[in-house]
């Protein structure tokens with residue numbers, strides 16, 4: 001298994017080169033080229049079905065778990081092609097964690113949600129209490145749960161559950177965290193607290209977030225990729241329309257389709 005050392009560019013964590021993703025014989029995402037910068041938040045936006053989640057899953061080989069999904073092209077993490085034969089996808093997911101749309105804590109105590117994830121992923125340190133506390137602090141949840149660590153993770157509110165899932169991802173000590181619409185099941189106050197958390201986390205982690213919420217993309221992200229879909233005989237085909245720093249993409253995009261999307265004229 002290769003070590004994912006940052007031997008290439010200091011600022012580029014992940015690179016997608018000519019990426020195509022198929023489900024069966026349908027080309028769902030075509031020809032994506034994109035660099036993800038270290039310690040930034042990159043947002044993927046675009047109308048439903050344009051391939052944002054599909055593209056996100058390429059970065060930690062989660063599409064491997066979908067029968068019939070096939071990824072072509074290169075995805076490079078710190079100079080290492082993640083799709084080479086010698087690369088173990090389980091290891092990839094230790095370096096590149098994921099938080100899903102719907103909070104999905106284990107039906108275990110708050111403490112064990114984190115301890116279990118850490119152990120399964122090879123944590124052999126003695127001080128599990130420290131690791132749990134540290135992960136919960138980083139996820140801005142410690143103060144709310146420190147007196148009830150034995151309570152079931154599922155007894156928490158939706159926003160707290162999502163922060164527990166973020167703590168669980170952090171406990172594995174990844175370099176990158178992928179987030180697929182992490183706030184879409186949350187109320188506005190919980191959403192703002194997750195957004196603030198993301199801003200705090202980017203010092204330590206590189207974050208990619210899929211979001212339907214354009215205000216959210218403009219509030220939290222440094223760069224934004226706008227995807228769109230064209231109709232083909234076999235259904236929709238997603239592609240990357242435009243990618244730039246978030247301010248430019250929202251205020252002076254190059255492509256008319258981007259302009260229309262960010263001003264709410266379609267989608």
Ligand SMILES: Nc1ncnc2c1ncn2[C@@H]1O[C@H](COP(=O)(O)OP(=O)(O)OP(=O)(O)O)[C@@H](O)[C@H]1O
Pocket residue numbers: 023028046047048049050051052053054055066235236238
């Ligand atoms: N597991 C799958 N099997 C077959 N087709 C899939 C699968 N997942 C996604 N697709 C198809 O791939 C295309 C892109 O889907 P994807 O979920 O990546 O888009 P998205 O932009 O994230 O959409 P949304 O915003 O609605 O979540 C769609 O046409 C979708 O139907």
